[in-house]
Amino acid sequence: MLQRLIYLIVVLIIAITPLSAQDKKTxxxxxxxxxxxxxxxxxxxxxxxxxxxxxxASKEVAALDREMRxxxxxxxxxxxxxxxxxxxxxxYTSTIDSLEKVLQHNREIYAEAVRVAYRNHTQQxxxxxxxxxxxxxxxxxxxxxxxxxxESRKALADTxxxxxxxxxxxxxxxxxxxxxxxxxTTVLKQEKRKLEDSRTAAQxxxxxxxxxxxxxxxxxxxxxxQYDQAVAELQxxxxxxxxxxxxxxxxxxxxLPVEGGELSEQGFGGTITGKKGDAVKTIHxxxxxxxxxxxxxxxxxxxxxYNEYLxxxxxxxxxxxxxxxxxxxxxKIGVIGSGIDSNDKPYVRIAxxxxxxxxxxxxxxxxxxx
Numbered sequence: 001m002l003q004r005l006i007y008l009i010v011v012l013i014i015a016i017t018p019l020s021a022q023d024k025k026t027x028x029x030x031x032x033x034x035x036x037x038x039x040x041x042x043x044x045x046x047x048x049x050x051x052x053x054x055x056x057a058s059k060e061v062a063a064l065d066r067e068m069r070x071x072x073x074x075x076x077x078x079x080x081x082x083x084x085x086x087x088x089x090x091x092y093t094s095t096i097d098s099l100e101k102v103l104q105h106n107r108e109i110y111a112e113a114v115r116v117a118y119r120n121h122t123q124q125x126x127x128x129x130x131x132x133x134x135x136x137x138x139x140x141x142x143x144x145x146x147x148x149x150x151e152s153r154k155a156l157a158d159t160x161x162x163x164x165x166x167x168x169x170x171x172x173x174x175x176x177x178x179x180x181x182x183x184x185t186t187v188l189k190q191e192k193r194k195l196e197d198s199r200t201a202a203q204x205x206x207x208x209x210x211x212x213x214x215x216x217x218x219x220x221x222x223x224x225x226q227y228d229q230a231v232a233e234l235q236x237x238x239x240x241x242x243x244x245x246x247x248x249x250x251x252x253x254x255x256l257p258v259e260g261g262e263l264s265e266q267g268f269g270g271t272i273t274g275k276k277g278d279a280v281k282t283i284h285x286x287x288x289x290x291x292x293x294x295x296x297x298x299x300x301x302x303x304x305x306y307n308e309y310l311x312x313x314x315x316x317x318x319x320x321x322x323x324x325x326x327x328x329x330x331x332k333i334g335v336i337g338s339g340i341d342s343n344d345k346p347y348v349r350i351a352x353x354x355x356x357x358x359x360x361x362x363x364x365x366x367x368x369x370x
Contacts, residue, residue: 036223036226039223040220040223040224043216043219043220043223044220046216047213047216047217047220050209050212050213050216051213053209054206054209054210054213057202057205057206057209058206060202060206061199061202061203061206064195064198064199064202065199067195068192068195068196068199071188071191071192071195072192074188075185075188075189075192078181078184078185078188079181079185081181082178082181082182082185085174085177085178085181086178088174089171089174089175089178092167092170092171092174093171095167096164096167096168096171100164246284246285247284247285247286247306247309248309249309249354249361251284251366252365252366253367253368254283254284254366254367254368255281255283255330255367255368256272256283256367256368257272257280257281257282257283257313257348257350258272258273258274258278258279258280258281258336258348259274259278259279259281260274260275260278261273261274261278261348262274263363263364263367265362265363265364268351268360269312269349269350269351269352269360269363270349270350270351270363270364271347271348271349271350272347272348272349272350273345273346273347274336274345274346274347274348275336275345275346276336276338276346277335277336278335278336278346279332279334279335279336280313280316280332280333280334280335280336280348281330281331281332281333282304282311282327282328282329282330282331282333283311283329283330283350283366283367284306284311284329285306285326285327285328285329286304286305286306286311286326286327287304287305287324287325287326287327288302288303288304288321288322288323288324288325288326288327288333289303289304289305289310289323290302290303290323291303291319291321291322291323297315297337298317299314299315299316299317299337300316300317300318300319300334300337301313301314301315301316302316302319302321302333302334304327304333308354308355308356309352309353309354309355310352310353310355311350311351311352311353312349312350312351312353313333313334313348313349313350314348314349314350314351315336315337315347315348315349316333316334316335316336316337316348317334317335317336317337317338318334318335319333319334320332320333320334320335321333321334336348350363351363352366
Protein backbone atom coordinates (compact mmCIF):
# COMPACT_ATOMS: atom_id res chain seq x y z
CA MET A 1 0.00 0.00 0.00
CA LEU A 2 2.86 2.35 0.82
CA GLN A 3 4.39 1.82 -2.63
CA ARG A 4 1.06 2.58 -4.21
CA LEU A 5 0.75 5.76 -2.15
CA ILE A 6 4.22 6.90 -3.23
CA TYR A 7 3.39 6.15 -6.83
CA LEU A 8 0.12 8.10 -6.67
CA ILE A 9 1.86 11.07 -5.06
CA VAL A 10 4.39 11.10 -7.88
CA VAL A 11 1.59 11.00 -10.43
CA LEU A 12 -0.13 13.74 -8.45
CA ILE A 13 2.86 16.02 -8.87
CA ILE A 14 3.33 15.40 -12.56
CA ALA A 15 -0.26 15.12 -13.64
CA ILE A 16 -2.25 18.23 -12.78
CA THR A 17 -1.14 20.54 -15.60
CA PRO A 18 -3.41 21.03 -18.66
CA LEU A 19 -2.07 19.32 -21.76
CA SER A 20 -2.75 22.27 -24.05
CA ALA A 21 -0.69 23.61 -26.96
CA GLN A 22 -0.29 26.90 -25.08
CA ASP A 23 1.52 25.30 -22.18
CA LYS A 24 4.55 23.79 -23.92
CA LYS A 25 6.96 24.59 -21.09
CA THR A 26 4.86 22.72 -18.57
CA UNK A 27 4.53 19.71 -20.86
CA UNK A 28 8.26 19.70 -21.56
CA UNK A 29 9.00 19.93 -17.84
CA UNK A 30 6.60 17.08 -17.16
CA UNK A 31 8.29 14.88 -19.76
CA UNK A 32 11.69 15.83 -18.38
CA UNK A 33 10.58 14.87 -14.90
CA UNK A 34 9.13 11.57 -16.13
CA UNK A 35 12.51 10.79 -17.71
CA UNK A 36 14.29 11.66 -14.46
CA UNK A 37 11.89 9.40 -12.60
CA UNK A 38 12.51 6.54 -15.03
CA UNK A 39 16.28 6.89 -14.62
CA UNK A 40 15.91 7.12 -10.84
CA UNK A 41 13.80 3.95 -10.70
CA UNK A 42 16.32 2.14 -12.87
CA UNK A 43 19.15 3.16 -10.54
CA UNK A 44 17.12 2.16 -7.46
CA UNK A 45 16.54 -1.27 -8.98
CA UNK A 46 20.26 -1.54 -9.71
CA UNK A 47 21.10 -0.62 -6.10
CA UNK A 48 18.70 -3.27 -4.76
CA UNK A 49 20.13 -5.87 -7.14
CA UNK A 50 23.69 -4.99 -6.10
CA UNK A 51 22.72 -5.28 -2.44
CA UNK A 52 21.36 -8.79 -3.08
CA UNK A 53 24.48 -9.79 -5.03
CA UNK A 54 26.71 -8.28 -2.33
CA UNK A 55 24.85 -10.21 0.37
CA UNK A 56 25.26 -13.42 -1.62
CA ALA A 57 28.98 -12.72 -2.14
CA SER A 58 29.39 -12.02 1.57
CA LYS A 59 27.81 -15.38 2.43
CA GLU A 60 30.14 -17.11 -0.04
CA VAL A 61 33.20 -15.47 1.56
CA ALA A 62 32.01 -16.50 5.04
CA ALA A 63 31.38 -20.09 3.87
CA LEU A 64 34.86 -20.30 2.35
CA ASP A 65 36.36 -18.92 5.56
CA ARG A 66 34.60 -21.65 7.56
CA GLU A 67 35.78 -24.32 5.12
CA MET A 68 39.36 -23.03 5.32
CA ARG A 69 39.26 -23.12 9.13
CA UNK A 70 38.09 -26.75 9.01
CA UNK A 71 40.84 -27.62 6.52
CA UNK A 72 43.48 -25.92 8.68
CA UNK A 73 42.29 -27.79 11.76
CA UNK A 74 42.36 -31.09 9.89
CA UNK A 75 45.84 -30.39 8.52
CA UNK A 76 47.05 -29.53 12.03
CA UNK A 77 45.63 -32.79 13.40
CA UNK A 78 47.23 -34.84 10.61
CA UNK A 79 50.57 -33.10 11.01
CA UNK A 80 50.41 -33.60 14.78
CA UNK A 81 49.76 -37.33 14.31
CA UNK A 82 52.58 -37.51 11.77
CA UNK A 83 55.00 -35.87 14.19
CA UNK A 84 53.95 -38.32 16.94
CA UNK A 85 54.55 -41.26 14.60
CA UNK A 86 57.95 -39.91 13.61
CA UNK A 87 58.83 -39.60 17.30
CA UNK A 88 57.70 -43.18 17.95
CA UNK A 89 59.63 -44.44 14.93
CA UNK A 90 62.71 -42.65 16.26
CA UNK A 91 62.24 -44.27 19.66
CA TYR A 92 61.78 -47.70 18.02
CA THR A 93 64.89 -47.21 15.94
CA SER A 94 66.90 -46.30 19.04
CA THR A 95 65.54 -49.35 20.90
CA ILE A 96 66.37 -51.65 17.99
CA ASP A 97 69.88 -50.23 17.81
CA SER A 98 70.36 -50.93 21.53
CA LEU A 99 68.97 -54.46 21.25
CA GLU A 100 71.12 -55.17 18.24
CA LYS A 101 74.19 -54.07 20.21
CA VAL A 102 73.22 -56.38 23.11
CA LEU A 103 72.49 -59.17 20.68
CA GLN A 104 75.79 -58.66 18.93
CA HIS A 105 77.63 -58.66 22.25
CA ASN A 106 75.96 -61.91 23.29
CA ARG A 107 76.67 -63.40 19.90
CA GLU A 108 80.33 -62.57 20.35
CA ILE A 109 80.38 -64.07 23.85
CA TYR A 110 78.54 -67.14 22.66
CA ALA A 111 80.83 -67.51 19.65
CA GLU A 112 83.90 -67.24 21.87
CA ALA A 113 82.45 -69.82 24.23
CA VAL A 114 81.81 -72.15 21.31
CA ARG A 115 85.37 -71.74 20.09
CA VAL A 116 86.81 -72.39 23.56
CA ALA A 117 84.54 -75.36 23.98
CA TYR A 118 85.60 -76.72 20.67
CA ARG A 119 89.27 -76.36 21.47
CA ASN A 120 88.91 -77.77 24.92
CA HIS A 121 86.22 -80.30 24.12
CA THR A 122 83.70 -78.39 26.18
CA GLN A 123 81.52 -81.40 26.83
CA GLN A 124 84.48 -83.26 28.34
CA UNK A 125 85.54 -80.16 30.33
CA UNK A 126 82.02 -79.79 31.64
CA UNK A 127 82.08 -83.45 32.65
CA UNK A 128 85.47 -83.05 34.31
CA UNK A 129 84.16 -79.89 36.05
CA UNK A 130 81.26 -81.85 37.45
CA UNK A 131 83.37 -84.91 38.38
CA UNK A 132 85.86 -82.71 40.19
CA UNK A 133 83.17 -81.91 42.72
CA UNK A 134 83.90 -82.94 46.30
CA UNK A 135 80.37 -84.07 46.92
CA UNK A 136 77.25 -85.15 45.12
CA UNK A 137 75.56 -81.91 46.16
CA UNK A 138 78.35 -79.83 44.65
CA UNK A 139 78.24 -81.90 41.48
CA UNK A 140 74.50 -81.30 41.13
CA UNK A 141 74.99 -77.61 41.72
CA UNK A 142 77.75 -77.39 39.08
CA UNK A 143 75.62 -79.29 36.60
CA UNK A 144 72.68 -76.93 37.25
CA UNK A 145 74.96 -73.88 36.80
CA UNK A 146 76.16 -75.14 33.43
CA UNK A 147 72.60 -75.81 32.25
CA UNK A 148 71.39 -72.44 33.54
CA UNK A 149 74.16 -70.52 31.76
CA UNK A 150 73.48 -72.35 28.53
CA GLU A 151 69.69 -71.87 28.72
CA SER A 152 70.00 -68.21 29.82
CA ARG A 153 72.20 -67.33 26.89
CA LYS A 154 69.85 -69.09 24.52
CA ALA A 155 66.76 -67.46 26.11
CA LEU A 156 68.37 -64.01 25.96
CA ALA A 157 69.20 -64.49 22.31
CA ASP A 158 65.63 -65.67 21.57
CA THR A 159 64.14 -62.69 23.46
CA UNK A 160 66.31 -60.18 21.63
CA UNK A 161 65.44 -61.73 18.29
CA UNK A 162 61.69 -61.67 19.13
CA UNK A 163 61.80 -58.05 20.31
CA UNK A 164 63.75 -57.01 17.26
CA UNK A 165 61.25 -58.74 14.96
CA UNK A 166 58.28 -57.12 16.76
CA UNK A 167 59.78 -53.64 16.69
CA UNK A 168 60.70 -54.00 13.02
CA UNK A 169 57.13 -55.06 12.30
CA UNK A 170 55.74 -52.03 14.18
CA UNK A 171 58.17 -49.73 12.43
CA UNK A 172 56.95 -50.98 9.05
CA UNK A 173 53.33 -50.32 10.11
CA UNK A 174 54.20 -46.83 11.32
CA UNK A 175 56.16 -46.10 8.16
CA UNK A 176 53.10 -47.05 6.11
CA UNK A 177 50.84 -44.88 8.26
CA UNK A 178 53.27 -42.00 7.99
CA UNK A 179 53.26 -42.31 4.21
CA UNK A 180 49.45 -42.25 4.27
CA UNK A 181 49.51 -39.12 6.41
CA UNK A 182 51.99 -37.50 4.03
CA UNK A 183 49.62 -38.22 1.15
CA UNK A 184 46.62 -36.86 3.10
CA THR A 185 48.57 -33.74 4.06
CA THR A 186 49.55 -33.17 0.42
CA VAL A 187 45.91 -33.46 -0.72
CA LEU A 188 44.66 -31.21 2.09
CA LYS A 189 47.22 -28.56 1.29
CA GLN A 190 46.22 -28.68 -2.37
CA GLU A 191 42.55 -28.27 -1.38
CA LYS A 192 43.54 -25.45 0.95
CA ARG A 193 45.30 -23.63 -1.89
CA LYS A 194 42.20 -24.02 -4.06
CA LEU A 195 40.03 -22.68 -1.24
CA GLU A 196 42.39 -19.75 -0.78
CA ASP A 197 42.13 -19.00 -4.51
CA SER A 198 38.33 -19.24 -4.35
CA ARG A 199 38.25 -17.07 -1.26
CA THR A 200 40.46 -14.45 -2.92
CA ALA A 201 38.19 -14.45 -5.98
CA ALA A 202 35.05 -14.19 -3.80
CA GLN A 203 36.54 -11.33 -1.79
CA UNK A 204 37.53 -9.58 -5.01
CA UNK A 205 33.96 -9.97 -6.31
CA UNK A 206 32.56 -8.68 -3.01
CA UNK A 207 34.86 -5.64 -3.09
CA UNK A 208 33.88 -4.96 -6.69
CA UNK A 209 30.17 -5.18 -5.81
CA UNK A 210 30.71 -2.87 -2.82
CA UNK A 211 32.35 -0.33 -5.09
CA UNK A 212 29.57 -0.59 -7.67
CA UNK A 213 26.94 -0.31 -4.93
CA UNK A 214 28.59 2.84 -3.57
CA UNK A 215 28.74 4.35 -7.05
CA UNK A 216 25.10 3.42 -7.73
CA UNK A 217 23.97 4.92 -4.40
CA UNK A 218 25.82 8.13 -5.18
CA UNK A 219 24.22 8.18 -8.62
CA UNK A 220 20.81 7.55 -7.02
CA UNK A 221 21.29 10.52 -4.70
CA UNK A 222 22.32 12.68 -7.62
CA UNK A 223 19.28 11.59 -9.65
CA UNK A 224 16.99 12.04 -6.65
CA UNK A 225 18.22 15.61 -6.26
CA GLN A 226 17.75 16.22 -9.98
CA TYR A 227 14.25 14.78 -9.81
CA ASP A 228 13.30 16.81 -6.72
CA GLN A 229 14.45 19.97 -8.46
CA ALA A 230 12.34 19.09 -11.50
CA VAL A 231 9.32 18.46 -9.24
CA ALA A 232 9.79 21.82 -7.54
CA GLU A 233 10.05 23.53 -10.91
CA LEU A 234 6.87 21.86 -12.15
CA GLN A 235 5.02 22.85 -8.99
CA UNK A 236 5.87 26.47 -9.70
CA UNK A 237 4.49 26.11 -13.21
CA UNK A 238 1.27 24.53 -11.93
CA UNK A 239 0.46 27.45 -9.65
CA UNK A 240 -1.43 29.13 -12.46
CA UNK A 241 -3.68 26.17 -13.35
CA UNK A 242 -7.25 27.51 -13.52
CA UNK A 243 -9.17 24.35 -14.48
CA UNK A 244 -11.12 23.20 -11.46
CA UNK A 245 -10.14 26.38 -9.63
CA UNK A 246 -13.21 26.11 -7.42
CA UNK A 247 -11.96 22.87 -5.86
CA UNK A 248 -10.05 23.05 -2.57
CA UNK A 249 -9.60 21.15 0.68
CA UNK A 250 -12.55 23.13 2.04
CA UNK A 251 -14.97 22.00 -0.70
CA UNK A 252 -18.07 20.32 0.79
CA UNK A 253 -21.35 18.75 -0.27
CA UNK A 254 -20.16 16.97 -3.43
CA UNK A 255 -22.03 14.03 -4.93
CA LEU A 256 -20.49 10.58 -4.64
CA PRO A 257 -18.94 9.34 -7.91
CA VAL A 258 -21.46 6.46 -7.85
CA GLU A 259 -25.09 7.51 -7.48
CA GLY A 260 -26.70 5.82 -4.47
CA GLY A 261 -23.35 4.27 -3.51
CA GLU A 262 -22.07 3.57 0.01
CA LEU A 263 -18.80 5.25 1.10
CA SER A 264 -16.36 3.74 3.59
CA GLU A 265 -13.08 5.45 4.53
CA GLN A 266 -10.13 3.10 4.07
CA GLY A 267 -6.44 3.93 4.37
CA PHE A 268 -5.54 6.94 2.27
CA GLY A 269 -8.81 6.95 0.35
CA GLY A 270 -12.38 5.71 0.29
CA THR A 271 -14.31 2.84 -1.26
CA ILE A 272 -17.73 3.42 -2.82
CA THR A 273 -19.78 0.28 -3.43
CA GLY A 274 -22.60 0.12 -5.94
CA LYS A 275 -24.37 -2.12 -8.43
CA LYS A 276 -23.02 -3.81 -11.51
CA GLY A 277 -23.05 -1.41 -14.45
CA ASP A 278 -23.29 1.77 -12.34
CA ALA A 279 -21.73 4.86 -13.91
CA VAL A 280 -18.70 6.48 -12.26
CA LYS A 281 -18.93 10.28 -12.41
CA THR A 282 -16.42 13.04 -11.73
CA ILE A 283 -16.95 14.89 -8.44
CA HIS A 284 -15.80 18.26 -9.90
CA UNK A 285 -14.68 19.81 -13.17
CA UNK A 286 -11.08 19.06 -14.04
CA UNK A 287 -8.64 17.61 -16.57
CA UNK A 288 -7.92 13.95 -17.29
CA UNK A 289 -4.19 13.80 -16.59
CA UNK A 290 -3.67 10.09 -17.12
CA UNK A 291 -5.44 6.75 -17.62
CA UNK A 292 -3.77 3.49 -16.66
CA UNK A 293 -4.80 -0.09 -17.39
CA UNK A 294 -3.75 -3.04 -15.19
CA UNK A 295 -3.66 -6.34 -17.03
CA UNK A 296 -3.70 -8.51 -13.90
CA UNK A 297 -7.09 -7.15 -12.81
CA UNK A 298 -8.41 -5.96 -16.19
CA UNK A 299 -9.29 -2.64 -14.53
CA UNK A 300 -8.60 1.05 -15.17
CA UNK A 301 -7.46 3.99 -13.03
CA UNK A 302 -8.22 7.58 -14.02
CA UNK A 303 -6.20 10.56 -12.73
CA UNK A 304 -8.12 13.85 -12.70
CA UNK A 305 -6.52 17.22 -11.94
CA TYR A 306 -8.58 19.81 -10.09
CA ASN A 307 -6.72 23.11 -9.72
CA GLU A 308 -3.79 22.08 -7.49
CA TYR A 309 -5.36 18.79 -6.42
CA LEU A 310 -5.40 15.31 -7.89
CA UNK A 311 -8.24 12.78 -7.60
CA UNK A 312 -7.79 9.14 -8.57
CA UNK A 313 -10.63 6.80 -9.55
CA UNK A 314 -9.54 3.16 -9.33
CA UNK A 315 -11.17 -0.19 -10.29
CA UNK A 316 -13.16 0.93 -13.33
CA UNK A 317 -14.24 -1.85 -15.72
CA UNK A 318 -14.28 0.65 -18.63
CA UNK A 319 -13.62 4.35 -19.28
CA UNK A 320 -15.41 6.93 -21.42
CA UNK A 321 -12.79 9.72 -21.44
CA UNK A 322 -9.22 10.06 -22.68
CA UNK A 323 -6.07 11.74 -21.48
CA UNK A 324 -6.24 15.53 -21.82
CA UNK A 325 -10.06 15.75 -21.75
CA UNK A 326 -11.60 18.61 -19.76
CA UNK A 327 -14.54 17.13 -17.84
CA UNK A 328 -17.50 18.75 -16.12
CA UNK A 329 -18.84 18.10 -12.66
CA UNK A 330 -20.95 14.89 -12.44
CA UNK A 331 -19.82 13.83 -15.94
CA LYS A 332 -19.61 10.08 -16.57
CA ILE A 333 -15.99 8.95 -16.90
CA GLY A 334 -16.43 5.15 -16.74
CA VAL A 335 -18.23 2.12 -15.27
CA ILE A 336 -17.81 0.63 -11.81
CA GLY A 337 -15.65 -2.53 -11.60
CA SER A 338 -16.41 -5.88 -9.98
CA GLY A 339 -15.34 -6.89 -6.48
CA ILE A 340 -12.24 -8.88 -5.70
CA ASP A 341 -14.27 -12.05 -5.04
CA SER A 342 -17.45 -13.14 -6.79
CA ASN A 343 -19.44 -12.47 -3.61
CA ASP A 344 -18.07 -8.92 -3.20
CA LYS A 345 -20.06 -5.89 -4.33
CA PRO A 346 -18.84 -3.83 -7.30
CA TYR A 347 -16.79 -0.84 -6.12
CA VAL A 348 -14.64 2.12 -7.09
CA ARG A 349 -11.75 3.51 -5.03
CA ILE A 350 -11.30 7.28 -4.78
CA ALA A 351 -8.36 9.20 -3.32
CA UNK A 352 -7.77 12.97 -3.14
CA UNK A 353 -4.27 14.50 -2.92
CA UNK A 354 -3.01 17.99 -2.19
CA UNK A 355 -0.15 18.85 -4.60
CA UNK A 356 1.25 21.41 -2.19
CA UNK A 357 1.65 19.06 0.77
CA UNK A 358 1.87 15.86 -1.32
CA UNK A 359 -0.48 14.20 1.19
CA UNK A 360 -3.85 12.44 0.81
CA UNK A 361 -6.94 14.12 2.25
CA UNK A 362 -9.90 12.62 4.12
CA UNK A 363 -12.36 11.89 1.31
CA UNK A 364 -15.52 11.70 3.42
CA UNK A 365 -15.28 15.41 4.28
CA UNK A 366 -15.90 16.39 0.63
CA UNK A 367 -19.25 14.59 0.14
CA UNK A 368 -22.83 15.16 1.17
CA UNK A 369 -23.88 13.63 4.46
CA UNK A 370 -26.73 11.15 4.31
